[in-house]
Amino acid sequence: MRLKPKLYMFVFMTDSFLWKEILFSNAPLEALHISFLKTVLDPFTILFHYLGSSLFFMALVSLIYLCVDRKIGIRMTLGLLIAGVVNGAFKALLTMPRPIGLPFPSELGLMEGSYGFPSGHVQTAVVLYGTLFLHIRIRWVRILTAFLILFMPISRMYAGLHFLGDTLGGFTLGILILFGLEFLFTKDPEILEPSFVGQTPNTGQAPDQKKLKSFVLFILAITVPSILLHDPSQPESTNRSWEQVISSAGALAGFGIGILYNKREGLDWKSVDSWIVFLIRVGVIILGILIFYLALGKILSSLFGENPVARYFKYGIVCYYIGHLAPILLKRIRGGIYLT
Numbered sequence: 041m042r043l044k045p046k047l048y049m050f051v052f053m054t055d056s057f058l059w060k061e062i063l064f065s066n067a068p069l070e071a072l073h074i075s076f077l078k079t080v081l082d083p084f085t086i087l088f089h090y091l092g093s094s095l096f097f098m099a100l101v102s103l104i105y106l107c108v109d110r111k112i113g114i115r116m117t118l119g120l121l122i123a124g125v126v127n128g129a130f131k132a133l134l135t136m137p138r139p140i141g142l143p144f145p146s147e148l149g150l151m152e153g154s155y156g157f158p159s160g161h162v163q164t165a166v167v168l169y170g171t172l173f174l175h176i177r178i179r180w181v182r183i184l185t186a187f188l189i190l191f192m193p194i195s196r197m198y199a200g201l202h203f204l205g206d207t208l209g210g211f212t213l214g215i216l217i218l219f220g221l222e223f224l225f226t227k228d229p230e231i232l233e234p235s236f237v238g239q240t241p242n243t244g245q246a247p248d249q250k251k252l253k254s255f256v257l258f259i260l261a262i263t264v265p266s267i268l269l270h271d272p273s274q275p276e277s278t279n280r281s282w283e284q285v286i287s288s289a290g291a292l293a294g295f296g297i298g299i300l301y302n303k304r305e306g307l308d309w310k311s312v313d314s315w316i317v318f319l320i321r322v323g324v325i326i327l328g329i330l331i332f333y334l335a336l337g338k339i340l341s342s343l344f345g346e347n348p349v350a351r352y353f354k355y356g357i358v359c360y361y362i363g364h365l366a367p368i369l370l371k372r373i374r375g376g377i378y379l380t
Contacts, residue, residue: 063205066139072198073144081198082148088195089150091188092161094287097168098333102325102362104172106370107312112175114232115225117295117359119167123217124288125266127163130213131155132269132281136206144200152201154280158209159202165192166214167221174222233303252304259296263289263352270348286348287355294356298363307367309379320378324366332358 062068072081090096097120105113131154138156145151154160169185176182193207202210225232266289269282302308312318336357340350370379 063208064136064203066142066200066203068204069139069142069144069197069200072194081195084191085195085198086148086150088161088188088192089148089199089201092164092192095329095333097164098329098358098362099325100168102329102366103322105362106309106321106325106366107318109175109311110309111232112171114299115175115221116168116171117363118232118292119171119217119221120164121288121292121295121359122221123164123167123214124160125285125292126213126217127158127160127210128154128281128284128288130158130209131160132278132285135275135278138206139200139203142200144198148199150199150201153277154284155277156202156206158213159193159196159206160210160284161196162193162202162207162210163214163217165189166211167218170214170218174218233299252300255300256297259293259300263293266290267348267352283346283348283351286351290352290355291359293352294359294361295363298360298365301364302367305368307364307371307379309367309370317378320373321370324369325362328358328361328366332361 101113101117101120104116134157135155136157138152166189169188173182173185173189193202193211196202196207197204266282266286269285270279271282272279274282312321333354337354340347340354344350367379370376373379
């Protein structure tokens with residue numbers, strides 16, 4: 041019985057040391073800065089910072105969705121957006137700070153305004169690149185995606201933007217989301233593209249418009265309330281985290297409604313089979329991002345400032361374009377020869 045207090049004290053001291061000196065300490069971050077590796081790690085860290093940006097991820101999932109494999113693209117997009125909601129909510133609720141007192145972010149020209157735990161770059165990399173690793177069984181793709189997943193935590197710590205604990209948290213949440221969604225998709229493939237086709241007496245199979253409207257209303261009902269999370273009285277870092285939730289919720293609504301309307305119109309397509317088809321599809325993606333993400337974003341910002349409704353709408357419309365309007369546009373160019 042006398043050993044118990046000592047045992048508890050040992051466990052407490054061990055946990056405290058692990059927490060303060062390893063998981064949430066600057067020491068592991070400083071240890072990564074080995075002088076002879078600087079010429080390699082500096083450019084890779086800057087590159088990986090932008091490989092985790094919303095613009096890059098939007099371009100990536102659009103490319104996979106329209107050019108490589110539609111269903112893998114849907115998996116990746118849903119995973120990305122759910123990860124965004126979860127990550128932003130964790131950051132806003134836990135309010136755990138990023139590393140301070142390190143020169144590395146300013147030296148590399150990298151800055152972040154939201155909270156630190158969990159790392160969004162790491163979490164999203166696990167979900168997106170993990171999906172590619174699981175579903176595209178090409179050797180070089182698997183090697184590349186494994187490298188992207190494993191190096192992302194190192195790059196975030198090397199940049200001085202995340203503690204070891206932040207990256208471990210992001211990695212763990214990413215794994216849970218990745219395999220959780222894989223399990224759901226395996227159990228019920230219709231989650232990816234819900235069916236709303238019903239029987240009619242005269243024409244047989246036909247879209248059930250009431251069911252379609254119910255799906256659309258359900259998507260809006262679970263995403264629109266996210267705009268209420270933004271509160272000017274909260275600290276800026278908290279609102280930045282909630283902004284991530286709002287952006288992801290709006291994008292989820294836009295993309296989800298888009299693929300529902302694809303289902304209604306029977307839109308389907310194969311991977312690109314020529315350079316001209318690839319370039320046309322990529323051109324349509326770039327057009328949408330320029331108009332609906334960059335230009336519309338600038339207009340909304342100039343008119344409304346940082347407005348949660350405008351943010352929700354901006355991400356919703358750009359992802360509706362990617363999910364539905366882009367395939368429609370391709371279908372109407374030269375009789376649909378670029379979307380077959």
